[in-house]
Amino acid sequence: MIKNKAKLYWKENIRYVLILMFIWFIVSFGAGIIFKDALNEFKMGGFKLGFWFAQQGSMYVFVILIFVYVHLMNKLDKKYGYDE
Amino acid sequence: MVMMNSFLVAGIGVQNWTYILVGITFTLYIGIAIWSRAGSTKEFYVAGGGVSPLANGMATAADWMSAASFISMAGIISFSGYDGAVYLMGWTGGYVLLALLLAPYLRKFGKFTVPDFIGDRYYSNAARLVGVICALIVSFTYVAGQMRGVGLVFSRFLEVDINTGVIIGMIIVLFYAVLGGMKGITYTQVAQYCVLIFAFMVPAIFISIQMTGNPIPQLGFGSQLADGSGTYLLDKLDGLSTDLGFAEYTEGSKSLIDIFAITLALMVGTAGLPHVIVRFFTVKRVKDARKSAGIALLLIAILYTTAPAVAVFARTNMIETVSNKPYSTMPEWFKKWETTGLITFTDKNNDGLIQYVANKDKNELVVDNDIMVLANPEIAKLPDWVIALVAAGALAAALSTAAGLLLVISASVSHDLIKKMINPKISDKNELVAARLSAVVAVCVAGYFGINPPGFVAATVALAFGLAAASFFPAIILGIFYKKMNKEGAISGMVIGILSMLFYMTKFKFGWFGGGTQADWWFGISPEGFGTVAMVLNFVVSIVIMKFTPEPPKSVQDLVENIRIPSNAGEATH
Numbered sequence: 001m002i003k004n005k006a007k008l009y010w011k012e013n014i015r016y017v018l019i020l021m022f023i024w025f026i027v028s029f030g031a032g033i034i035f036k037d038a039l040n041e042f043k044m045g046g047f048k049l050g051f052w053f054a055q056q057g058s059m060y061v062f063v064i065l066i067f068v069y070v071h072l073m074n075k076l077d078k079k080y081g082y083d084e
Numbered sequence: 085m086v087m088m089n090s091f092l093v094a095g096i097g098v099q100n101w102t103y104i105l106v107g108i109t110f111t112l113y114i115g116i117a118i119w120s121r122a123g124s125t126k127e128f129y130v131a132g133g134g135v136s137p138l139a140n141g142m143a144t145a146a147d148w149m150s151a152a153s154f155i156s157m158a159g160i161i162s163f164s165g166y167d168g169a170v171y172l173m174g175w176t177g178g179y180v181l182l183a184l185l186l187a188p189y190l191r192k193f194g195k196f197t198v199p200d201f202i203g204d205r206y207y208s209n210a211a212r213l214v215g216v217i218c219a220l221i222v223s224f225t226y227v228a229g230q231m232r233g234v235g236l237v238f239s240r241f242l243e244v245d246i247n248t249g250v251i252i253g254m255i256i257v258l259f260y261a262v263l264g265g266m267k268g269i270t271y272t273q274v275a276q277y278c279v280l281i282f283a284f285m286v287p288a289i290f291i292s293i294q295m296t297g298n299p300i301p302q303l304g305f306g307s308q309l310a311d312g313s314g315t316y317l318l319d320k321l322d323g324l325s326t327d328l329g330f331a332e333y334t335e336g337s338k339s340l341i342d343i344f345a346i347t348l349a350l351m352v353g354t355a356g357l358p359h360v361i362v363r364f365f366t367v368k369r370v371k372d373a374r375k376s377a378g379i380a381l382l383l384i385a386i387l388y389t390t391a392p393a394v395a396v397f398a399r400t401n402m403i404e405t406v407s408n409k410p411y412s413t414m415p416e417w418f419k420k421w422e423t424t425g426l427i428t429f430t431d432k433n434n435d436g437l438i439q440y441v442a443n444k445d446k447n448e449l450v451v452d453n454d455i456m457v458l459a460n461p462e463i464a465k466l467p468d469w470v471i472a473l474v475a476a477g478a479l480a481a482a483l484s485t486a487a488g489l490l491l492v493i494s495a496s497v498s499h500d501l502i503k504k505m506i507n508p509k510i511s512d513k514n515e516l517v518a519a520r521l522s523a524v525v526a527v528c529v530a531g532y533f534g535i536n537p538p539g540f541v542a543a544t545v546a547l548a549f550g551l552a553a554a555s556f557f558p559a560i561i562l563g564i565f566y567k568k569m570n571k572e573g574a575i576s577g578m579v580i581g582i583l584s585m586l587f588y589m590t591k592f593k594f595g596w597f598g599g600g601t602q603a604d605w606w607f608g609i610s611p612e613g614f615g616t617v618a619m620v621l622n623f624v625v626s627i628v629i630m631k632f633t634p635e636p637p638k639s640v641q642d643l644v645e646n647i648r649i650p651s652n653a654g655e656a657t658h
Contacts, residue, residue, distance in 0.1 A: 010648050017184050024180050028173045033343050036166075040334070046306040046316030051334040054169035055161075055392040056302060059176045059385045066183045066378035073188075073650075074371060082651040084369050 009080045016072050020065050028058040101472035102241045109279050109476050110256060113483070116275060117260030117268040125515050128265030129196040129495050135270055135366040141379025143273035144363045146280065146480070147488040148175075148354075148380070149387060150226070151233025154280060154481035157388075159456030161395035162402075165325070166336030168395065170343055174350025176381060176388050181355035183377035187364040189564045191373035192647045196365060197492070198358040198556060199500040205563040206571040207640055209505055214578050218555045219358045219496045223489040224529065225548040226359075230486035231534025234479060240424055240458065241475040247535045253483065254531040261487045261494075262523045266366060269487045276480040281386060283477020287461040287470050288390050291397045294464060301393035321396055324403050329442030333399070345613030352619055353549030356557035359488045362495070370650035398456045401463050406438045406449060414438075417462035426452035486530065494523035547589050550615030554581035558622040567644045569626065572633035577626030585618040 031039060036050030044052060077083040096104075122128040135143070153175070161168030193201055199219055203212025231250050238249025260268045285301075292304035296317055309315050322332045331337045338346075354360065363380075364373045406414070411429060421427040428450045429438060440449045458478065461471045498519035503510055510518070555578045562569040562577075590596040592604075592611045602610075609617060635641075 006645060006649055013648075020180075020184060024177065028177050028347065029344060032169060032173055033340065033347065044306070045303075046308065046318045048318075048334050051166055051169075051318075052306070054166060055172055056389055058173050059389055062176050062180050063378070063382050063385050065180055066374075066381055069184055070371070070374045070378050073374060077371065077650055082649055083371070084651055 005080060009076065009082065012076055013073070016069065016076075020069055023061065024065055027053060027061040032058045096468065098468045098471050099242065101469045102475045105469070105472045105476040106242070106479060109275075109480060112275055113256065113260060113272045116272045117264045120267045120271045121263045122265035122267045122516070125196075125499070125512050125519065127267045128516055128519050129365075129491075129499065130362070131265075131267040131270045131366045133366060134368055137367060137372045137376040138379060139270065139274050140363060140367050140372070140376040141383060142277040143270045143366075144360065144376065144380035145383035146273040146277035146484040147269075147363060148360055148384060148485070149277075149280065149481055150485035151230050151478065151482035153387065153391075154284065154478050155233055155236070155457050156454050158391040158394040158398065158460075159453035161392055162399045162456045163453060164336065165331065165333040167338045167343065168392065169336075170338075170346040170350060172388055172392060174347045175354055176385060177347070177351040178354025179377055179381040179384070181351060182360070182364075183374055183381070185564070186355055186361065186560055187373045187377050188370045188650060189647045190361060190560070191364050191367065192370050192650060193643075194365070196362075196499055197495050198361050198560075199496060200504070201563070202556075202559055202574075203500070203504065205640065205643065206559075206574045207637065208571040208575065211559075211571055211575050211578070212500060212504060214575060214582075215556070215559075216496050216500045218551055218578075218582065219492055219500075222357065222548045222552055223359060223492045223496075224526075224533070227486050227489040227493075227526070227530040228533035230482045230489070231530050233482040234486075235534055236424075236454065237458070237475050237478045237482070240420070241472070250531055250534040253479075253486070253534075254527050257483055257486050257490065258524065258527045261490045261527070262520050265519065266362075266491055269484075269491055270366060272487070273484045276484040277383065279480040280477040280484075281383070283473045283480070284387050284394075284457075285390060286473060287464070287466055288394050288397075290466050290470065291401075291460065291464045292393065295397055295400070301390045301397075305393040305396040317396060317400065321400050324400065324407075328403070328407065328440060333396070339608050341608050342610050342613050345609045345616040349553050349613050349615030349619070350549055352553040352557045353551075353615055356552035356555070356560070357549075358496075358552075358556070359485075359492045361556075362492060363488075394457065394460060398460045398463065401460075402451070402456075403440065405463060407440045408437050410436050411438055412436065415462075417459055421455055421459060426455045490523055490526045490530065493526040494519050497522035497526075547585070547593075547611075550585045550589065550611070550618060551582060553615035554585040554618035554622055558619055558626060562623070562626055564644065564647065567641050568630065568635055570630050570633055570636045573626040573628075573630030576629045577622040580625045581618045581622030584621055585615060588614045588618070 031050065032054035036054060039050035039053065040048040042049040126132055157171055160171065190201060195201060199212050199215030202215035203209060231253060234253030235246040235249040238244050238252060239246040260272055288301040289299055292301040293299050295310055296304040296307040297310040298304040298307045305317055307317060309317055309320065318334060322334055325331065325333045367373050367376055411431065418427060430448055432448050438449050439446055441447050458474060461474055498515055502518050503515050558581065559574045559578050562574060587597065589611045592600055
């Protein structure tokens with residue numbers, strides 16, 4: 001029973017990690033590198049969009065991703081009684 | 085009000101301001117070190133394990149942001165435009181990996197060092213030894229660069245000899261690293277974060293207002309110029325760059341695959357650096373480890389999102405100040421930096437004007453990456469105290485990182501080598517003495533490299549990231565996420581990963597194994613980006629070897645299940 005609980009907890013954790021890592025990849029390697037030239041066709045103020053993602057946007061998203069993970073995991077810990 | 089103040093005290097001069105600000109900050113660091121000196125190995129290695137997430141976040145940020153981040157990065161971006169994004173994304177994206185994949189589990193594991201984890205998880209002293217060797221190589225490479233940064237700042241701003249500067253820096257670091265250990269380092273790093281971020285932001289905000297009227301640099305460099313022309317700053321810089329024959333600033337010139345590989349290698353390398361990882365051993369609970377990773381990245385991102393703005397401001401200002409202007413009318417800062425050899429001008433066509441162009445045969449001006457941040461306030465004619473503040477900030481950045489690295493070195497020797505491998509019966513008190521002695525030796529070695537920098541320092545910084553990416557990262561990830569990973573797999577993966585990285589670096593950087601040029605790069609990937617390939621190789625080798633060798637013992641598999649659960653983290657122990 002305890003083992004089962006730990007397994008379910010781990011599974012949910014992995015799901016969160018995969019979703020957040022997907023976003024991590026899309027904003028940096030996607031928007032900032034692979035699709036940079038396509039995005040550069042669009043402008044946001046004085047920024048070409050691909051350039052902005054590479055030198056600004058990706059970093060903002062990174063910070064948000066970690067805090068979202070902190071929030072999700074604190075909730076998950078509570079749900080499984082692993083919080084302290 | 086601020087401008088008023090600076091006007092009133094304008095008479096003091098840059099050099100005296102520098103003495104005042106550097107003096108105040110150094111006194112502060114030493115005061116903190118005396119107040120927070122370590123009394124046990126636990127305090128020395130992990131600050132007693134009770135650091136709050138906010139303090140740990142600030143300390144991690146200062147630890148991470150080195151002379152390279154503070155002094156060199158904006159300059160590198162300034163000269164490489166879009167391509168500079170590899171450092172911005174690489175050195176911040178790694179924290180996402182740290183927070184999601186490493187920090188919480190390593191905290192739960194609850195030991196003192198990274199080789200500790202490798203040795204216990206892979207139930208083998210051979211694995212531990214590989215870990216120690218990697219930790220030492222990575223940390224020594226880094227620390228030499230920091231000492232050089234300290235010397236540079238002293239020589240330019242206080243006009244002392246560069247070697248004297250290195251020695252002053254050594255004494256300061258020695259004092260608080262040896263006395264305070266991790267505890268002293270943590271709280272001085274908190275102070276150093278405040279100094280360095282203030283010193284980086286003040287000139288950036290001033291210049292942003294000057295050039296675009298927008299006080300937020302992150303928005304300023306995407307705004308229109310303050311001269312009312314309606315031109316966007318970036319469009320102007322793209323135009324200036326192409327006029328002089330350079331690539332468009334916002335486009336860059338590296339290949340897509342190389343940008344991809346370097347960014348990934350830096351991210352993964354960041355997450356595998358021992359001096360960053362150990363910071364997460366100092367907090368109380370697993371949830372604190374996650375939270376402090378978030379705080380650290382937030383604090384780091386303040387500087388990292390400002391750096392590309394500073395790069396654009398500095399580049400535009402510099403081109404406008406020097407391009408096609410008579411050498412005789414150059415301002416004082418130009419002459420001062422010339423004496424350090426970091427700006428060189430040779431009037432090839434003897435017309436008395438400075439030709440700054442992409443064409444190497446016609447170009448007459450060489451500007452070192454490293455001076456863009458340091459000279460920026462002078463180029464923009466900011467008040468003296470701001471210029472002095474930048475010097476104090478650069479010193480804070482270099483010293484905080486140096487101290488963190490020295491701690492990793494001393495812990496690797498006193499804890500992983502002496503306590504865990506050579507003399508397990510050593511008492512806590514003697515281990516503490518050993519830790520302090522190894523810190524002293526490490527400072528002296530670092531100082532030696534700072535005074536006599538080996539030619540390969542610049543080349544080996546990339547090697548440090550590549551090594552961390554190729555060795556620690558896969559071994560730790562597999563150790564947490566793959567219960568069946570065994571010692572045979574992990575050790576062969578680490579060894580193959582490191583060796584392939586060393587092979588590629590020495591082949592293309594030092595010309596060993598037949599050497600080679602850019603045209604010979606495998607898949608068009610530079611040595612800086614090869615860490616990515618070596619990391620993949622490590623993963624593949626580890627998994628293949630594991631399939632043909634025995635499973636890890638039950639106790640180790642239980643350990644893995646245990647570190648996945650955050651509760652009952654307990655305190656860091658031997």
